[in-house]
Amino acid sequence: MSAEVGVGGAGRDARDPLAGYRDRFVGAESSLVYFDGNSLGRPLKVTGPRLARFVDEEWGGRLIRGWDERWFDLPRTIGDDLGRVVLGAGPGQTAVGDSTTVLLYKLMRAAVAARPGRTEIAIDRDNFPTDRYVAAGIADECGLTLRWIDVDRAAGVTPDLLAAAVGEQTALVVLSHVAYRSAWLADVPELTRIAHDAGALVLWDECHSAGSVPVALDDAGVDLAVGCTYKYLNGGPGSPAYCYVARRHLDTLTQPIQGWMGAVDPFLMGPTYAPAEGIRRFLSGTPPIVGMLAVQDMLDLVEEVGMPAVRAKSVELTSYAVEVAESLLGDHGGVLASPRDPAQRGGHVTLDHPLMREVTAALWQQDVIPDYRDPGGLRIGLSPLSTSFAEVERGLEMVRATLDGLST
Amino acid sequence: MSAEVGVGGAGRDARDPLAGYRDRFVGAESSLVYFDGNSLGRPLKVTGPRLARFVDEEWGGRLIRGWDERWFDLPRTIGDDLGRVVLGAGPGQTAVGDSTTVLLYKLMRAAVAARPGRTEIAIDRDNFPTDRYVAAGIADECGLTLRWIDVDRAAGVTPDLLAAAVGEQTALVVLSHVAYRSAWLADVPELTRIAHDAGALVLWDECHSAGSVPVALDDAGVDLAVGCTYKYLNGGPGSPAYCYVARRHLDTLTQPIQGWMGAVDPFLMGPTYAPAEGIRRFLSGTPPIVGMLAVQDMLDLVEEVGMPAVRAKSVELTSYAVEVAESLLGDHGGVLASPRDPAQRGGHVTLDHPLMREVTAALWQQDVIPDYRDPGGLRIGLSPLSTSFAEVERGLEMVRATLDGLST
Numbered sequence: 012m013s014a015e016v017g018v019g020g021a022g023r024d025a026r027d028p029l030a031g032y033r034d035r036f037v038g039a040e041s042s043l044v045y046f047d048g049n050s051l052g053r054p055l056k057v058t059g060p061r062l063a064r065f066v067d068e069e070w071g072g073r074l075i076r077g078w079d080e081r082w083f084d085l086p087r088t089i090g091d092d093l094g095r096v097v098l099g100a101g102p103g104q105t106a107v108g109d110s111t112t113v114l115l116y117k118l119m120r121a122a123v124a125a126r127p128g129r130t131e132i133a134i135d136r137d138n139f140p141t142d143r144y145v146a147a148g149i150a151d152e153c154g155l156t157l158r159w160i161d162v163d164r165a166a167g168v169t170p171d172l173l174a175a176a177v178g179e180q181t182a183l184v185v186l187s188h189v190a191y192r193s194a195w196l197a198d199v200p201e202l203t204r205i206a207h208d209a210g211a212l213v214l215w216d217e218c219h220s221a222g223s224v225p226v227a228l229d230d231a232g233v234d235l236a237v238g239c240t241y242k243y244l245n246g247g248p249g250s251p252a253y254c255y256v257a258r259r260h261l262d263t264l265t266q267p268i269q270g271w272m273g274a275v276d277p278f279l280m281g282p283t284y285a286p287a288e289g290i291r292r293f294l295s296g297t298p299p300i301v302g303m304l305a306v307q308d309m310l311d312l313v314e315e316v317g318m319p320a321v322r323a324k325s326v327e328l329t330s331y332a333v334e335v336a337e338s339l340l341g342d343h344g345g346v347l348a349s350p351r352d353p354a355q356r357g358g359h360v361t362l363d364h365p366l367m368r369e370v371t372a373a374l375w376q377q378d379v380i381p382d383y384r385d386p387g388g389l390r391i392g393l394s395p396l397s398t399s400f401a402e403v404e405r406g407l408e409m410v411r412a413t414l415d416g417l418s419t
Numbered sequence: 420m421s422a423e424v425g426v427g428g429a430g431r432d433a434r435d436p437l438a439g440y441r442d443r444f445v446g447a448e449s450s451l452v453y454f455d456g457n458s459l460g461r462p463l464k465v466t467g468p469r470l471a472r473f474v475d476e477e478w479g480g481r482l483i484r485g486w487d488e489r490w491f492d493l494p495r496t497i498g499d500d501l502g503r504v505v506l507g508a509g510p511g512q513t514a515v516g517d518s519t520t521v522l523l524y525k526l527m528r529a530a531v532a533a534r535p536g537r538t539e540i541a542i543d544r545d546n547f548p549t550d551r552y553v554a555a556g557i558a559d560e561c562g563l564t565l566r567w568i569d570v571d572r573a574a575g576v577t578p579d580l581l582a583a584a585v586g587e588q589t590a591l592v593v594l595s596h597v598a599y600r601s602a603w604l605a606d607v608p609e610l611t612r613i614a615h616d617a618g619a620l621v622l623w624d625e626c627h628s629a630g631s632v633p634v635a636l637d638d639a640g641v642d643l644a645v646g647c648t649y650k651y652l653n654g655g656p657g658s659p660a661y662c663y664v665a666r667r668h669l670d671t672l673t674q675p676i677q678g679w680m681g682a683v684d685p686f687l688m689g690p691t692y693a694p695a696e697g698i699r700r701f702l703s704g705t706p707p708i709v710g711m712l713a714v715q716d717m718l719d720l721v722e723e724v725g726m727p728a729v730r731a732k733s734v735e736l737t738s739y740a741v742e743v744a745e746s747l748l749g750d751h752g753g754v755l756a757s758p759r760d761p762a763q764r765g766g767h768v769t770l771d772h773p774l775m776r777e778v779t780a781a782l783w784q785q786d787v788i789p790d791y792r793d794p795g796g797l798r799i800g801l802s803p804l805s806t807s808f809a810e811v812e813r814g815l816e817m818v819r820a821t822l823d824g825l826s827t
Contacts, residue, residue: 036479037474037475037478037479037480038479038480038482043482045482047482047483050483051478051482051483051485051486053479053482054474054475054478054479058474059470059471059472059473059474059475059479060471062467062470062471062474062709063467063468063470063471064467065467066445066462066466066467066470066655066713067445067462067467070445070459070462070655070656071444071445071446071461071462071467072445072446074446074451074453074455074459074461074788075455075458075459075788075790076783076788077459077656078459078656082656082657108518109517109518109521109704110516110517110678110703110704110705110706110707111704111705112676112678112679112680112703112704112705113517113521113676113678113703113704116675116676116703136690139679139688140679140682140685140688140689140692141678141679141703141704143690143692144677144678144679144682144691144692145676145677145678147677147691147692148675148676148677148692149675152675239705241705247474247478247708247709248478248485248486248490248705248708248709249490249705249706249707249708249709249710250707250709251707252704267524267556267560268520268521268524268553268556269552269553269555269556270518270520270521270523270549270552270553271520271547271548271549271552272520274548274552279793280547280548280792280793281548282544282551283552283555284548284551284552284555284556295518295520295521295524295549296517296518296519296520296521296549296660297518297519297520297647297649297656297657298518298657299518299657299658299659299707299710300655300656300657301470301655301656301657301658301709301710301713302657302707302709302710305474305709375484380482380483380484382483384688385687385688
């Protein structure tokens with residue numbers, strides 16, 4: 012980045028080979044500064060017309076026949092697309108459906124049942140609340156103990172911290188690939204190896220990485236993963252989540268919510284439940300077809316661009332945000348709460364300042380939309396294909412002006 | 420109906436005060452005979468444009484602000500609309516989210532935890548497979564026994580059959596308001612009273628009734644209910660389900676999938692989970708907003724028409740189907756597998772014949788779309804506002820012609 016120090020946002024956009032993709036998103040022309048693509052990505056312009064066409068032609072035209080023709084397999088075909096394009100997962104291991112929370116529940120229950128006699132679920136203190144809440148609930152109901160993995164403020168979950176928390180008592184380790192607040196990027200292969208050395212299974216939450224940071228679930232030997240599709244995968248508010256179960260576990264792991272869509276023959280409707288072979292056994296009820304369509308549009312785009320290029324742009328964006336933030340806010344008491352090294356950072360940057368709650372509220376009134384996370388964190392999510400460098404610059408100038416206004 | 424014997428489908432459509440509503444649905448002009456609105460209702464013509472507008476204006480325009488402005492409350496505002504328009508439920512007791520299967524799991528787990536020491540879940544043999552599978556899974560994991568309630572082929576689940584199956588050992592009774600295969604309509608107040616007399620809670624599945632048969636959850640003293648929105652509520656393939664928890668239970672019942680959207684303060688993101696007050700505690704993950712929008716369109720229409728008029732049309736349609744079927748198929752060995760008395764029948768009619776599997780396959784090739792359910796059942800679902808009497812007549816004539824062709 013050093014060669015570009017001093018080049019402004021507009022200059023960087025002019026040199027950015029991916030700059031043109033921004034026009035594919037709704038709102039590209041707007042002056043709004045959007046720093047929350049890591050909470051809800053912008054829609055693609057093709058998505059609205061696609062949904063309308065789906066309603067009138069596919070739902071309205073094919074009606075119930077649509078299930079036989081396409082929808083029944085869609086959780087797995089989109090799952091395979093996700094695996095190929097963003098997750099580094101071979102076919103047959105990924106399925107779309109339910110919310111992240113429900114999938115966390117299913118996979119954690121499956122995991123602890125596969126490690127009978129072990130008494131602990133290990134999870135890091137900085138993990139997303141839902142992950143912690145689900146783990147705590149399962150620990151309660153299964154008579155297990157929740158073991159907290161400490162987090163180093165300056166290094167995230169390190170191998171040493173994980174190694175200190177796991178042992179022969181550990182059934183399952185639950186970690187996030189990118190920490191939702193700080194953006195610390197975990198070393199997935201190394202931490203997975205440490206969990207495996209202790210004989211535990213490991214579940215990775217990819218909510219804040221998939222679509223901005225390359226994921227390599229198969230290569231890293233991951234057992235289980237979940238993630239959402241409405242952040243960097245632009246599926247829309249509440250679009251369904253996905254789960255990954257490594258092929259070697261598909262014959263043995265089972266989940267507790269036994270519904271007809273996970274049964275070996277859903278239309279036999281027989282007296283007893285037997286789980287399907289393969290990843291379909293992790294489905295339960297009727298899959299949310301309308302809700303998963305938009306994800307396909309974004310997967311098509313990410314495949315066109317390629318995850319390495321997406322990640323390179325993401326690194327440029329977050330590095331520029333760090334550079335501008337330090338230049339504009341350094342003398343205002345703003346503190347970088349995310350890793351400085353881009354190799355250790357996901358797709359967002361968090362800036363701490365005691366006034367950030369008030370700053371966020373004031374910025375929203377001026378069409379600058381970051382996120383706020385307690386305590387005192389302004390979270391700047393930079394969606395690689397829809398955020399411009401000029402947007403980063405303008406937004407951070409507004410942060411400084413707002414801090415100036417609040418401090419006087 | 421007797422005054423109308425001999426009047427054909429077209430004549431009945433001419434007299435039908437609700438006939439004009441058919442034009443509000445996609446495909447009204449098509450010659451296709453659709454007998455599967457009880458599996459997947461047709462879309463309304465307003466729904467496609469509404470979804471496209473949502474993507475471009477609300478999701479794309481409001482972005483993350485949409486959660487504060489409308490979406491966060493949407494599971495409960497649509498839930499209240501459902502309660503008012505179709506479920507007979509006062510506000511604050513109904514929420515939309517997850518699949519029927521996942522909501523069955525949450526509510527059954529909540530119920531058995533509220534009846535400690537009781538050892539059985541009672542469920543009828545004709546209940547939908549997912550209901551039976553979820554109950555069996557929960558019985559297994561909670562160390563309970565599944566107690567089968569017998570079903571009278573000529574009377575459904577009678578008070579006597581339920582009374583014989585429940586007692587001081589019963590934690591929960593799970594029943595369907597309308598049986599998915601036979602269309603038997605249960606006596607909800609009476610069966611609920613019998614379950615309560617045994618000290619059990621009762622969970623009603625309203626999947627095959629809501630939107631075609633009036634439901635009166637509050638008046639009947641029901642404890643818990645679930646239902647889907649893609650059948651008579653026209654929410655689209657895999658649209659989310661809803662749950663109802665009676666107000667008197669909202670402070671005490673808790674469910675096992677502890678996610679951030681069910682937490683008392685979802686944005687505090689604190690270290691431990693505490694359930695929200697009210698029906699929100701039955702939510703878990705981020706609610707499926709895109710998937711629930713179409714339901715609003717149908718609820719608006721049902722409210723405009725009124726459930727009593729919808730039910731009256733439904734009774735006329737099913738009665739006409741029974742009349743035509745007996746006239747056309749009586750000498751072909753077709754047997755009515757649904758109640759003859761419309762007061763005991765939901766919104767569909769099932770006709771049994773050993774060849775119905777082959778008949779269904781042949782009919783689909785000719786754009787006549789019924790459903791098939793083992794063994795030998797041709798299921799004719801008559802969506803009250805989108806099915807015409809002429810469609811019923813034409814479809815049943817095709818059933819007869821197809822049986823003729825297969826028998827020669």
